[in-house]
Amino acid sequence: MDTMAFLSILLLLCAFPLSNAVGRLRKFYLIPRNVPTTNTPLNICKLQNYTDFVTVYDEDDNTELYTLISNISLPRSALIGAHTINTNYTSKWSNGDDVTFTQLNETCGGICGAAFRANGSWELLPYSTKIYFICYEEGVGQASDKYILILLNKNWTEAQLYCRKNHNDLVSIRNETENESVKSIIKDSEFNFWIGLLYDNIEWFDGAQSSYRNYSKIPDQEKQTLLTINNSKKTWIQGSKTGSFNALCYKSFIHVSSDEMSWEDAQNYCNSNASGLLQIESQNDQIETERELRRQKIPGPVWIGLRYKFTSGLWIWANGSFVESWINWKGGSQPEHQMSQYCGAIEKVNGVFKLSDKDCGFKFRVLCEKR
CATH class of the missing domain: 3.10.100.10 (Mannose-Binding Protein A, subunit A)
Structure with a gap:
């Protein structure tokens, strides 16, 4: 140029x-x-x-x-x-989960989605095929309650859009237990249902x-x-x-360190090389953090700018602001200080990124904010 x-x-x-x-x-x-x-x-x-x-x-x-x-x-x-x-056709889950489990013994020479059969097996269909589909809701009731059958005929892309607007996403299935749970809600249906597995030859330059x-x-x-x-x-x-x-x-604006370090060293590292430790201030921040970790194939744990403050008995961000109630903690709630290990990290738990408390002296990679 x-x-x-x-x-x-x-x-x-x-x-x-x-x-x-x-x-x-x-x-x-x-x-x-x-x-x-x-x-x-x-x-x-x-x-x-x-x-x-x-x-x-x-x-x-x-x-x-x-x-x-x-x-x-x-x-x-x-x-x-x-x-x-x-x-070079590859498979990927709609919600970004790693593909670690499938019930497919076939390939597809075009753009295909995976459809779930009543017997628990899957098949690949052209993604333009209009069939029923299965959405999921994270964190509701029993394990099987999070799966929602949608009795509308839509192609794979339309089904994905519907699930994202009305629930979380098309369902992903990470193991045999989840496969059996989905099978149990379909029962003896004669129909096939879209699940969230897409099979095509489209890739993204940044590795997402x-x-x-x-x-x-x-x-x-x-x-x-x-x-x-x-x-x-x-x-x-x-x-x-x-x-x-x-x-x-x-x-x-997320920087991931290449080296592992303690939380205190992580704070010094981010203050010297970026704008500070990463703070997750909204659900949008949570989504972007997860996308960056998935893109770089980092399951965690990685340090973020979160620490327990003894004087107030509360978790706070590095800038002194308090943690909002929606924060996605491992175990479902903020750790109590008697059991807490006092510094905050983010890590993948059963395929989902959660906040967790760790001993501040442990050495992990770190997420910084950059400007």
């Missing part, structure tokens, strides 16, 4: 400010310039000191990106981080495992996938290998 082109990009960035709607810990940016898809497209975001091309996790992201590029000149489309990997898809039509495996606002549905189209496009990038 020559100097004049680089300066042009910087000037255009000033004219099109970043979006503020995606949350405190991740922001979207537009490079409103036709980026050539030959030579430099794969590192254009990193050249501008962004994390990477944007990963689209859900309908809210998609809508925000639509808004961000709505004022640019034609063609109103921009590269996102989704791209095809030739014939998002299964959100919004195609205008099923993509060709040889082309990069684009986000377009050329129609009211905000769907994705594909660009050719030649030509040039705008680019959508993002920046994560």
Whole structure:
């Protein structure tokens, strides 16, 4: 990229400010310039000191990106981080869980979802097939109570959208026990039900495992996938290998240390290398933290800016603010100080990221906030 082109990009960035709607810990940016898809497209975001091309996790992201590029000149489309990997098809759970258990003994030569049969086995169907589906609600009643049968005929993507709007997500199944629980609510049904496993050859440049898809039509495996606002549905189209496009990038404001250290050393490390230890101030912060840990394949525990204050008998963030009641603690509630180990970490428990108390002297990697 020559100097004049680089300066042009910087000037255009000033004219099109970043979006503020995606949350405190991740922001979207537009490079409103036709980026050539030959030579430099794969590192254009990193050249501008962004994390990477944007990963689209859900309908809210998609809508925000639509808004961000709505004022640019034609063609109103921009590269996102989704791209095809030739014939390397992989499976991923809708909610981002690692795929550690399946009941599949087949492959699919296109975009497919997994459907649950009454006998507990699964099969792959084209994702455009319209069938019933199963959502889940986290933290309700008995284990089997969290599974909700939805007797509406929808394709896999429509089912995912419905579950995310009305419950948590399409159900993921992590072991034989959960498989039996789902089987018990279907009983002797003659129908198949979508579950949250998607099978396709779309990957994201930053390594994320998002299964959100919004195609205008099923993509060709040889082309990069684009986000377009050329129609009211905000769907994705594909660009050719030649030509040039705008680019959508993002920046994560979460830094993960490469070294392990005690909580006190973690605090000093983050104060010296970032803005301080990470504070999870909202459910959006929790979601973004989980996404970053999944993206980097870190199950935890990792230190965050949380510590028990003896004088008040309360857990507080490093800046002195109190912990809100919605915080997702391991065990369901804040640890009592008699049993508490006094410093806060986040770790994966049965596939779900929870806050937990740890001995402050233990050595873990650390999450910092950066600006």
